[in-house]
């Protein structure tokens with residue numbers, strides 16, 4: 001058991017939890033998976049990116065400081081992307097996105113990935129440090145634009161939301177690459193009549209597997225396979241099987257790129273077999289936390305009081321956008337129902353919703369039309385909405401039989417929905433009993449985090465601590481439109 005006092009102080013009157021935990025929501029992998037099978041054919045995805053980075057010049061003043069700091073994961077030893085030798089059309093796309101300099105992962109991984117002969121890569125970098133652009137640039141550098149409808153690159157992600165987001169990033173960075181066609185292979189997006197007719201395909205593994213089996217996706221010319229959130233995707237508890245089967249159907253010489261912020265040892269061994277002889281960029285687990293995220297915890301008197309505490313925090317949440325993570329779909333809907341009945345405007349998104357509803361909900365959140373999103377682990381990974389200034393772990397993420405252990409990786413991915421690319425943000429994890437308290441202590445010890453305690457008895461102090469961070473995130477006008485007008 002972790003030394004409680006060393007990281008966070010124990011709530012004195014916390015009762016020991018001996019209640020059976022509620023039925024868990026499907027884990028991230030299963031949620032993405034389950035959502036795939038939601039039946040009816042839907043219109044082809046229009047491919048429009050919602051809510052790409054909203055970089056502004058003011059942000060860059062600070063960003064340039066961070067990018068000059070060798071200790072920062074945003075550090076760059078080169079002064080521009082041009083030095084990495086990418087084609088002009090791609091550099092123009094980066095300029096349009098207002099990306100001036102690469103981050104550390106981009107600078108280190110790109111030269112290894114774009115060189116010939118192609119080599120596999122296993123790459124790890126903290127959340128929000130630009131892994132997407134790293135693999136997207138590689139994909140764009142490999143695609144022969146003279147064959148616009150011949151699939152040449154396949155990217156896999158664990159959820160439809162992440163697949164759509166990656167599709168948008170490819171289209172935006174590739175906006176000056178003539179004839180670039182990108183399709184999303186998510187439930188309902190590919191017409192049965194035409195099949196896949198794109199040079200770049202981004203999808204979820206179940207749908208991709210179906211398309212290949214039905215011969216609606218010609219994989220014979222694929223040159224690159226990217227797996228985002230690779231530790232989650234290759235995990236045998238998750239989509240490991242599907243990813244293995246997909247790989248079995250692809251050309252043997254394909255270049256494989258695996259990316260994630262987390263690579264627990266257990267999955268790493270499998271990853272090394274999946275992507276043989278790969279170059280590796282790895283981090284130690286103490287390096288994984290993002291400095292810009294102020295991690296706090298709220299010491300709730302008991303489980304029934306968590307909702308009241310949440311409602312009080314709501315007043316602070318309206319400042320930026322925020323995400324509330326809960327364990328089950330049912331509790332997401334229940335909290336939404338109660339908050340709405342109390343006159344608050346919130347959205348809930350989880351795997352029980354139909355794909356198109358999910359798309360609309362996330363679009364609303366990206367655009368700022370809705371500011372508070374209640375969700376499950378389905379959105380814990382990869383989702384990039386730069387205006388998120390607060391993440392709440394209403395339930396501490398747990399895993400294992402009977403939810404016995406803290407889910408270290410999911411914690412990191414969840415809080416990583418804020419603090420994107422040098423921005424600041426706050427995460428607040430709710431504890432209310434010995435079990436949740438111990439779980440959070442273990443997480444804090446594992447990542448070497450000094451958690452700040454918040455108390456529902458001293459609301460003034462709580463407000464002060466949270467506002468300090470959120471206001472400074474607001475001082476940086478992250479919400480202004482970028483060069484693309486997104």
Ligand SMILES: Nc1ncnc2c1ncn2[C@@H]1O[C@H](COP(=O)(O)OP(=O)(O)OP(=O)(O)O)[C@@H](O)[C@H]1O
Pocket residue numbers: 052053054055098099100101102103106125126127128129130131132133260261381382383384386416417420421
């Ligand atoms: N070189 C760059 N300059 C400025 N902004 C960048 C650069 N590279 C990426 N970004 C922006 O940083 C944000 C985070 O990038 P991205 O979503 O790729 O993070 P990630 O490392 O994949 O995170 P996660 O582990 O959460 O998936 C995005 O909004 C992206 O547009």
